[in-house]
Amino acid sequence: MGNVTPTITDLLHTEEANLAKFRRALRREDQLVFDDLFVAAYKHRSAASYAGHLLPFETFLLAMQIEDHKEVMSLRRELESLRKQLETLMRNSI
Amino acid sequence: MNEYTGWLLDIYPHPESGIVLWLLCDDGQRRCLRQDFPVTFYAAGPSHRLRELWIFLKKQPLYIELSRTERNDLFTGSTVVLAASLDSPSALPPLFQMLTKLFPDLIFYDADLHVSLRHAAVHDTFPLARCHVVADGQNRVKEINVLDSRWDLDPAPPPLRILTMETDVDPFHNEPKQIMARTQKNSMTLDIGKETSLLSFMSYLLKHDDPDLIVTSHGDTWLLPLLLKLSNEQNQPLPFNRDPRGEINYRKEKSYFAYNQVIYRGQQIHLAGRLHLDIHNTVMYHDYGVDGVLEMSRVTSLSMQTAARVSPGTGISSMQIVMALKNEILVPLRKEQVERPKTAAELFREDMGGTVYDPIVGLHEDVAEVDFFSMYPSIMVRFNISPETVGSETKTIETVTGLRSVVKRDELGLIPQTLSPLLEKRFRLKSSLSTLSKADCRYKNYKAQAAAHKWLLVTCFGYLGYRNARFGRIEAHEAVTAYGREVLLRAKESAEDLGFRVLHLYVDGMWVQRANCRTVQDFQPLLDEIKARTSLPIALDGIYKWVAFLPSRQNKKIAVPNRYFGVFQNGEIKTRGIDTRRHDTPAFVREMQMQILEILAKAPHADGLKNCLPEIRMLIHASQTALRLGRIPLEKLIIHQTVSRTLEEFRSPSPVSTALGELAGSGKSLRPGQSIRFVYTRGIPRARAWDASLKIDPRTVNVTRYRRLFGRAIETVLEPLVGTDTSWLMQVCQLAFDF
Numbered sequence: 149m150g151n152v153t154p155t156i157t158d159l160l161h162t163e164e165a166n167l168a169k170f171r172r173a174l175r176r177e178d179q180l181v182f183d184d185l186f187v188a189a190y191k192h193r194s195a196a197s198y199a200g201h202l203l204p205f206e207t208f209l210l211a212m213q214i215e216d217h218k219e220v221m222s223l224r225r226e227l228e229s230l231r232k233q234l235e236t237l238m239r240n241s242i
Numbered sequence: 243m244n245e246y247t248g249w250l251l252d253i254y255p256h257p258e259s260g261i262v263l264w265l266l267c268d269d270g271q272r273r274c275l276r277q278d279f280p281v282t283f284y285a286a287g288p289s290h291r292l293r294e295l296w297i298f299l300k301k302q303p304l305y306i307e308l309s310r311t312e313r314n315d316l317f318t319g320s321t322v323v324l325a326a327s328l329d330s331p332s333a334l335p336p337l338f339q340m341l342t343k344l345f346p347d348l349i350f351y352d353a354d355l356h357v358s359l360r361h362a363a364v365h366d367t368f369p370l371a372r373c374h375v376v377a378d379g380q381n382r383v384k385e386i387n388v389l390d391s392r393w394d395l396d397p398a399p400p401p402l403r404i405l406t407m408e409t410d411v412d413p414f415h416n417e418p419k420q421i422m423a424r425t426q427k428n429s430m431t432l433d434i435g436k437e438t439s440l441l442s443f444m445s446y447l448l449k450h451d452d453p454d455l456i457v458t459s460h461g462d463t464w465l466l467p468l469l470l471k472l473s474n475e476q477n478q479p480l481p482f483n484r485d486p487r488g489e490i491n492y493r494k495e496k497s498y499f500a501y502n503q504v505i506y507r508g509q510q511i512h513l514a515g516r517l518h519l520d521i522h523n524t525v526m527y528h529d530y531g532v533d534g535v536l537e538m539s540r541v542t543s544l545s546m547q548t549a550a551r552v553s554p555g556t557g558i559s560s561m562q563i564v565m566a567l568k569n570e571i572l573v574p575l576r577k578e579q580v581e582r583p584k585t586a587a588e589l590f591r592e593d594m595g596g597t598v599y600d601p602i603v604g605l606h607e608d609v610a611e612v613d614f615f616s617m618y619p620s621i622m623v624r625f626n627i628s629p630e631t632v633g634s635e636t637k638t639i640e641t642v643t644g645l646r647s648v649v650k651r652d653e654l655g656l657i658p659q660t661l662s663p664l665l666e667k668r669f670r671l672k673s674s675l676s677t678l679s680k681a682d683c684r685y686k687n688y689k690a691q692a693a694a695h696k697w698l699l700v701t702c703f704g705y706l707g708y709r710n711a712r713f714g715r716i717e718a719h720e721a722v723t724a725y726g727r728e729v730l731l732r733a734k735e736s737a738e739d740l741g742f743r744v745l746h747l748y749v750d751g752m753w754v755q756r757a758n759c760r761t762v763q764d765f766q767p768l769l770d771e772i773k774a775r776t777s778l779p780i781a782l783d784g785i786y787k788w789v790a791f792l793p794s795r796q797n798k799k800i801a802v803p804n805r806y807f808g809v810f811q812n813g814e815i816k817t818r819g820i821d822t823r824r825h826d827t828p829a830f831v832r833e834m835q836m837q838i839l840e841i842l843a844k845a846p847h848a849d850g851l852k853n854c855l856p857e858i859r860m861l862i863h864a865s866q867t868a869l870r871l872g873r874i875p876l877e878k879l880i881i882h883q884t885v886s887r888t889l890e891e892f893r894s895p896s897p898v899s900t901a902l903g904e905l906a907g908s909g910k911s912l913r914p915g916q917s918i919r920f921v922y923t924r925g926i927p928r929a930r931a932w933d934a935s936l937k938i939d940p941r942t943v944n945v946t947r948y949r950r951l952f953g954r955a956i957e958t959v960l961e962p963l964v965g966t967d968t969s970w971l972m973q974v975c976q977l978a979f980d981f
Contacts, residue, residue, distance in 0.1 A: 153589045153594075155595075184799075187797065187800055190600065190800045191600050191801070193600065194599050194600070198594075198597060198727060198731075200590045200591040200592075200594065201590070202586070202587055
């Protein structure tokens with residue numbers, strides 16, 4: 149049908165393939181982190197496509213950051229809640 | 243003068259001049275009428291070439307009226323053309339074939355159109371239209387008036403006499419021994435081996451019961467060719483054609499590539515004066531049956547025999563042709579426009595599809611699915627998107643959101659004009675269906691009509707960008723998706739502004755959830771808000787008790803947009819992309835997965851799903867035992883796959899190539915696009931063709947392979963329900979693999 153440009157998924161696959169040598173040279177534990185980062189980029193393909201950016205890798209990096217920051221915020225909330233629970237416990241024990 | 247009232251059965255060119263019309267008259271007679279119906283085609287190009295064409299046409303043995311005139315081309319406006327008018331529509335195809343070879347540089351218009359489409363444009367007729375006809379003593383039509391409309395929901399049902407014919411077994415699997423033939427009056431089983439009596443009875447049925455419509459199973463490819471061959475050999479004519487002058491019209495089989503797959507169309511047999519439908523050669527027959535074919539034929543104006551066998555794309559194209567002829571717009575053979583040159587940046591920005599999210603993987607409760615009503619066609623009508631209105635440089639225009647393209651608004655385009663009544667009829671059908679009981683006699687017919695419309699509307703968008711479409715333009719195609727993205731994002735924003743969580747977006751649908759929202763009334767404010775922000779009709783498809791969005795099989799962390807299943811509050815199960823929906827899943831696996839889903843559907847809410855596990859466990863154990871002991875009928879283990887290449891083109895052995903080889907050994911060959919049926923077997927060969935002459939020994943079935951397929955299907959439906967409960971997950975894994 150109409151499309152002549154590669155889809156956003158194709159572009160992401162290409163970027164991942166281009167970095168295959170980089171990934172290979174990483175330690176095994178870092179390779180797993182690398183794969184996780186690309187999973188984050190996959191989650192935001194729709195937004196990256198809608199943005200229509202000429203350098204899509206920049207939007208993929210931002211997608212990775214978004215997922216990272218979500219994780220930080222979620223951990224922060226959890227930490228805050230645990231801290232409050234601990235404070236309550238300590239107050240009650242006193 | 244004679245006057246007749248009845249239903250128009252068929253129109254086709256008369257071999258000498260004019261056309262033949264068959265009318266099912268109110269007095270029960272089937273009348274064959276003639277009508278003078280000259281057809282005109284046009285040619286445009288350099289004047290010296292048009293002059294040569296004029297001289298060539300003058301020398302033809304036919305009477306051709308020639309004139310120089312101006313007609314309207316949809317894209318270039320008024321165009322000087324040579325008009326050639328023939329009294330005999332049947333003479334046009336061979337003449338035109340000659341002209342395309344001799345004058346390849348000229349542009350021809352209106353040259354390859356079905357006579358039924360031309361008649362529809364002039365007299366507003368359509369197949370099975372109720373007509374009043376005035377004819378002279380020789381039954382030559384002097385006046386024809388249509389009494390109903392193709393857009394009526396409940397037209398008077400035509401008194402069709404139907405003959406159904408099928409064989410006792412699938413002729414491509416085994417050699418049939420009997421033919422079962424049934425009409426409203428008679429029902430008989432005929433032995434194929436007793437040729438003389440078979441032909442006598444068939445002849446009796448055709449003459450005595452005189453069917454209008456013959457519905458066959460494999461009639462195009464096996465049954466009718468066999469009967470016609472026997473009739474020739476025994477010199478005992480079978481009056482399949484009601485028209486004694488008409489000949490049986492054979493159309494060759496073909497394979498072609500479309501929508502990323504090879505598609506096969508079998509040989510076709512068209513009759514004159516009667517209609518023939520082969521249910522195995524009718525596009526989407528399993529979706530809408532005879533009622534749907536009738537509706538397809540009514541709205542597209544194509545003869546029923548043609549409408550049944552062409553793609554919905556040809557259907558929508560025919561509707562556009564009729565509209566163009568009515569508006570005196572020239573109909574080209576194919577589109578003549580090329581895409582406007584674009585920069586890479588423009589392509590990145592404009593050449594995109596619809597918005598598709600990765601859903602939030604897992605099980606979700608109380609989810610509403612809201613869908614735009616025929617989104618892309620509605621956008622075309624609402625925003626006047628048509629090849630001639632998009633990309634214009636006129637000042638009275640509007641820019642498409644996010645694109646550089648512009649849309650003219652002052653004049654309704656050809657595509658919106660074509661689609662508008664179809665959309666309106668579909669809307670009325672859908673509204674009626676939502677209130678109609680399933681026991682109502684109209685329900686089945688309305689469902690079939692709605693299914694026929696659905697496929698026409700689905701393809702009308704693709705045809706804007708299709709390279710062979712007569713009225714296509716890539717900018718119009720892009721404008722539709724641009725509006726589509728904008729509309730869906732507005733819907734998402736509406737949902738988020740009202741506090742809903744958006745779980746998934748898929749081109750024209752949205753899945754949303756909000757605490758304590760469970761009833762239709764809870765979601766009504768959202769629907770109202772979306773309608774206000776987008777001005778497009780939207781409806782609540784249903785509220786799920788629970789829905790599970792599934793991850794990819796390769797990477798469990800990545801979601802797949804169109805792979806989910808869920809249960810609506812009314813207990814209805816909806817599945818997409820899982821084994822039950824795949825045509826290559828054997829019936830045994832498909833039925834098992836569906837049975838598990840049916841057990842799960844009984845749970846009142848998501849928390850109760852785990853209580854279903856004992857019942858599921860019993861079901862799985864019973865099935866695994868049956869599979870191990872060879873009690874599953876072989877028919878339920880058949881794998882269907884589409885053949886994508888010929889046997890010689892396979893480089894490495896696969897189950898398909900093995901089965902193809904076995905078929906070739908039995909003297910049966912399949913063309914690319916045809917479906918092959920095989921069963922996985924142990925050792926070498928790894929698969930056996932179901933339709934080969936040698937029977938398959940049930941003891942050779944590769945149980946391990948089927949266990950693997952079965953296990954995968956179980957895992958798909960049970961794994962998403964476990965959440966973080968690992969003990970349950972262990973049980974599920976045990977169920978799926980440990981047998």
